[in-house]
Amino acid sequence: MTEIQKNINNVLTKMIVYSDGNKHDIAHFLKVYSYARMIGEMENLTERQQETLEIAAVIHxxxxxxxxxxxxxxxxxxxxxxxxxxxxxxLKDVEIDTEMKSRINYLVSHHHTYTNVDGIDYRILLEADFLVNADESEMSEAAILTARERVFKTNTGKKLLTSIYKLPAEEA
Structure with missing residues (x-):
């Protein structure tokens, strides 16, 4: 296991403890983390972007x-x-540099803001959280289609959204 994966596993464990037995919150962030990790890997993020994204997804x-x-x-x-x-x-005792901590804080503190998205890590966090929230809040197909048009920019995110929610193919 790499040092980065150990670090992320420590953050996952810490967040599970922080959640104090709230199984819904734990399941939610684990699903968002899973989608964010997959989308990030499929979209070829750098190792640093991927670590930033994964930690932000866990604590979003x-x-x-x-x-x-x-x-x-x-x-x-x-x-x-x-x-x-x-x-x-x-993040005080998490072994990442100040710049990464700052970026994670920014992402978490803006993960419900869909304007002025300033990076692929931010975009993917929005997409991953939406994939989970659409299900948990039983969003209408119309709302999901609107989000696909306005929020989803990565090929992987669009493909997942379209598959999970059985949406019609995008128009060319």
Missing amino acids: DIACPVCREKYGDTNGSNQEKESPELVENF
Whole structure:
């Protein structure tokens, strides 16, 4: 096992503990992580981009417990507001450099913002989270088709979305 994979496994374990037995939250981030990892690999991210993406995918919903307690829901804008400090504290003892920690914090703190997407890691995190959220929230086919047009930019993400949700092929 590589040092990067050990690091990611440590983050996965730490996030499972952080989730304090909330099986829905654990299942959710594991699914998002799985899709993000696959899309990143299929889209040929650099090793550094891949590690950044995978860690961000694992902790992307770190603010959900705080939001449930503080606001009574997990609204995306509240998650983004509460995330920065939580991510910073969570990553303190994770063996990655300051620049990567900063990028992960940015990704987690913007994972409900679909505008000004400034990198493939950000794009893939949005796609992976949408793949899971569309199912968990039982989104309509029309909403999923709109997301395919507006959100999905990677070939792998589009292929997964189209296959999972049995969408009609994209028009050329």
